[in-house]
Amino acid sequence: MFFGQKIHPLNFDRAERFHLDGEAVKLSGPGMALRVGCETVMDGCCRLRFENGQVADSTQYSDAVRPAYRRGAVATPRLEADTARFVTAIGQIELQPTRLRVAMTEVMLETVADGIGCCGEALLLNFALTGVNGCYGLGERAGPLNKLGQTADFLNVDVVAVFRHTYARDDYDPTYVAIPLAILKVGERFLGVFFDNPHRVVMDVGKTRPGEFWYQAFGGVTDLYLLAGPTLREVTRRYAALTGRAPLPPLWALGYHQCRWGYRHEREFRALAEQFAAADVPVSALWYDIDYMDEYRLFSWDRLDFPDPAGLNRELKDAGIHAVTIVDPGVKREPGYPVYDSGREKAVFCQTASGREYVGKVWPGDTVFPDFSLPAARAWWAAYLADFLRDSAVDGVWLDMNDPATGYSRTEEMCFQHGQAPHERYHNQYAHFMALASRAACEQRDPDGRPFLLTRSACAGTQRYTAVWTGDNASNWDHLRMALPCSLNLSLSGIAFNGPDVGGFMDDTNAELLVRWHQACCLFPFFRNHSSRDSRFQEPWQFGPATLAAIRGAIRLRYRLLPYLYQCFFAHWRDGDPVIRPLLYHYDHPEYAHLGDQYLVGDALLVAPILHGEGQGPESIQRGVKYQERRIALPAGWWFDLNHGVWVQGGRVLHYAAAADELPLFARDGAVLPYYAGPLRNSFMHLSAIELHLFCHDQPAQFEYTLDDRETRRYEQGTWGLAQVTAEVREERTTVKIEESGDYPRETVRFTPVVYGHPEVRKLELTVNGRAEERKLRTEQREWLCRNLMVQA
Structure with missing residues (x-):
């Protein structure tokens, strides 16, 4: 299989005429028949469906879009001379035999001449990039934030296996995740174009031909969703509503996680718990990689090295440490092995076109794979996994090798639906349906609990079931730099709960690199230190006291801010905003388009x-201490420097120097940061007492603090409340008002205001649900990274 290749536009057939075909338009010509229909699916979003006549089955098999939006209000086309016109809520769409034009308020998107074509089962849409100065999203991608001038191949692959000699570079393509969403920046406005097609597709955003945006689908049906802006926030929220927002995770899942391929014995897990405690570093989860299994048999434990896994996991949980196990899809092909025998009896494994079991070669040797496209296979998997989780006292599920990775066996021979559906129909959705089945298992085990699942591969919509990590990266500076734009674009593509392997998975890290990995990612949605068995150990204490102190500071900072991170997750569930965001999400400046x-x-x-x-x-x-320097683009307004404890005026580029234990971190004027000031002991956090850190220089502060139990799914039925926080500094007084509403008991959380940066302020007037009290402010210390800042509390 070759990557980086496309179909030359001159190899596509073009239509010569068109006519009405029911509620759609039929484009036809030699070698080409293309049916195009249009629907409005929700406010600010319409769908164009392209059905290629050369594709025998015109069913849309994608599970990306939420069921509520799979049907919409049909826009009936009108023929006017040489143009068919659809009138939709977002604007007019004009279609000609070789041209498509979308006219929206202040935004125009149209194809080039001869911009629509078919080549057998393949479809070409070739748009002009007129006025486009940025492209974002595209799911999980290597390279820079702005994808203008880049190309993307949407086919889930096992990156290290495919790019075994070049995986450590930062320009590989494709990746583990296929989400064909492009968010185009047109002048100062944004437009989302989501091409919903489960088959392999490629996008070329002006790389091969500057000024042209190619979309090529190699088969299947393409639904093009047009997501109106005008802002990046509106596009992102609409896409999240269309494909689903991530459910709330349990609080422990937002803590620090430790994993290594190579932990082989229960004594290593007990030793890890003791070492974290001795190092005064909180940890919320320890992970079992493939070594825990009995000869890599699914749903088994090596009872020599793990004689009592349930007892071990309960012991860890008593210390506030949760257990997560890897679960691969491959089932050892071994008659007499109950999982294999059961799956064969129920006919739940993938087959070849002739009806034989499809066999791959991965960790267990000869391996068969559940056909997760079958509801019966998903139910079979969920039952086995639920029993395994219950019997093993495991709290989280790690879905790996689900690209699917099949070893030296070609995946093309793996067919679905009892051998009747070709491989390409479900390849990119294999991990998605595995995640669906695995989440069902977690819900069977604990119907009211919040599951935590993590997957390597995904497609559009997978965020409804699981978090995503960005796969097997390398311990080098290029991959550290790549982690930021990769996770930011994945966040804009609907996967709010994501992050890389901190420290790098492959190859050897060093002390400085490991510190900077922890600092860079300590406020990412997912925060896991993970390394390969062939690499140097990289637990926080492996490089001596100074390195440990710096890493400890980054990890403790995350735990102090877990209440804020949790609020960001709640905001995503409510509205669709990502947890981490590029600056251009909120601020308009030409430099931010590439930042x-x-x-x-x-x-x-x-x-x-x-x-x-x-x-x-x-x-x-400086004074014998080495500092690394960098440019920091600080948006307009005042920002509080949480390293130095001073206000800094924005609207400019700072030249900032940071020592080894420093992370440049700024809070904006008008911000409220919920902060946990209690004792840090792994995942034990009693958030009944929260500090509200108020940053009020020129701007009053506002914040909505959501209240729920952080453990169950009752929030889905509306059992949550809202504490509306407002604060303002006037002369020598800070006025704070907190008003609670919603379906949650009031005053279950005690809020304590903490004021930053106004030493002349001496008094605090606090009003909670209409009750006012006045107190004197005193100067105290609060922990930020490796610093203790003086604040007023």
């Missing part, structure tokens, strides 16, 4: 990590 080396957490925190090592970039020595 991928800093990010926002919610709308309150700006993180600008150090992404180069000693000798790789600007640095200085």
